[in-house]
Amino acid sequence: MTLLQAETDTGREAVGVIADTCEAIRAERLVRRFDGVTAVDEVDLHIRRGEIYGFLGPNGAGKSTTVRVLCTLLSPTAGRAVVAGYDVAAEPEEVRLRIGVALQEAALDPRQTGIELLRLQGRLYGLPRTVIGRRLADLGDLIDIGDALARPIGTYSGGMRRRLDLAAALVHDPEVLFLDEPTTGLDPVSRARMWEEVRRLNRELNVTIFLTTQYLEEADELADRVGIIHDGRLVAEGTPDELKRSVGNDVIVAHVDGSAEASRIAVEPLAGVRSVEARGEELIVTATDGAATIGPVAVALSSVAPVRHLTLRTPTLDDVFLEVTGNHIQSGEPSENEPTRRDGTEAGS
């Protein structure tokens, strides 16, 4: 039975029907506006139980707002969302029992100790003391901050805070886990460790994971499926491979001296070329067979303008993003180990 059919029923019976479906998250024409600004614009989501779904988009695309609606912190302006079988607007209490959330900024109380925070978290989910103790033991590997658990959280490093935040989101063993940019600000080692933990949670515990990110590599590495959000709208969705295939089999990137527009005109008619896009001095050519096409492309380009670089690679999610939005995704936040200038800009930028 579909969700729409279930809506014609009433009360708990209808909810029970929805809960029986294989979908962990379903959103239908979900809208959230703030003072006339539409942050989430008719987003539809259908996420199966046990899936890792990557929600990819640049800063301000509407990722975090979507998460806040799905996890009941914000009510939708229009549309409907069902998480773990329950409507986020009509039955938020039921949703909260079944979800874990690690928000973009680790939502921790710096004055509590780590162990106090986790125990309180367990109490608020109605867990008996023995169960809380067992869960903390289960999460020990994930937390992995040793004696620091007894120290105030204010003394933790960024990586420790992230791990504790994730542990707090998992104390009650949620069915659906929302991770809002979980690795933003982490160093590469901590980032890889977080990825491994996300995979383990999904693989071993069958937790459905809704992961927002602005890192293409992260979505590519982790997600079973990726949704690309731009200006509040879901503009593409599919597995990473399928999305990448949708822009062509290979990508040739050329940097030319001067405007790439003239080069575009020279390259476009070549055999094997699927599409050509000129952006400043950069020319992006998608081709069905890059190895066979790169030679003719180089010849065509050199007749128009000097070529500084010519590279052949397989498509990335950035190419997909470029194809569907007309822009490259920006994800230039420094990690905690990357030096920054006093004015907050990234060194070397």
Place this chain on the structure above:
Amino acid sequence: MTTVSITAARPDVRARVQARPSPALRDVASIAGRALRAVPRELETVIPPIFIALFFFIVNIGTLQRLTESHLKGFDIKAFMLPTAILLGVTGVSRAGSLVLDIQSGYLDRLLLTPVRRLAILIGHMLADVAIACTLMVPILGLALGLGVRLQSGPGGALVFLLMGCAWSLAFAGFGYAIALKTGNPAAVNSSFLLFFPFLFMTSSYVPRAQLSGWLGSIAAWNPVTYVLEGLRSLVTGGWQWDSLVKAVLAIAAVGVVSMSLCLAALRGRTRRG
């Protein structure tokens, strides 16, 4: 939009922990426990009020004792000033500042993501405030007893005295929580104590109401703090004077109704807008 097929769902492979809403009292106790555990780590929030109360208690006695006791027959300045010191000590003592930090750090969001009752977050904090206010009154009362003040209403009166002080503290704390939830701004919360200054000083805090100038006496007659002070004083100097006690309770209740209404409205607004 490009849409493709999705992966097959895997079966759930284990029995999950059964999360459920806690009983309301457990929610309140959990929040209050957290608030109280934070107090020893934030002594700067409780030391200034107690210092100010003790300081003014001693200085006011030193300043006014000879003047008042020589002109007002049978007047005991120490007993008279005790309720003023108590109100100075317990007014504005609240965890509203911590609630602002929770808003700013995102921890309030973490609480709101749990099944905890929204009202329990507020009540838990306020319950902790009552415990703190009660604790703060002990040294003030102890100093007064050490200086020779005796409560005419006896031990039962001392208990009522403490309860009324706590109730007033709670009633006034509502303003701080309302500001905290409405603004999420620590400076605004800190300045909420300034609200109390006109209330405390445009009343019979330093001399009996009959001795106030005409205009100040008129204002004091409309000031609820006047009746709280007179109710507390009646327990110290006059024994069980029910008329004064009833007026004091009504004054506390009136302030409490206003502050809690503002507070609940601010909580609704905060949880609605996320």
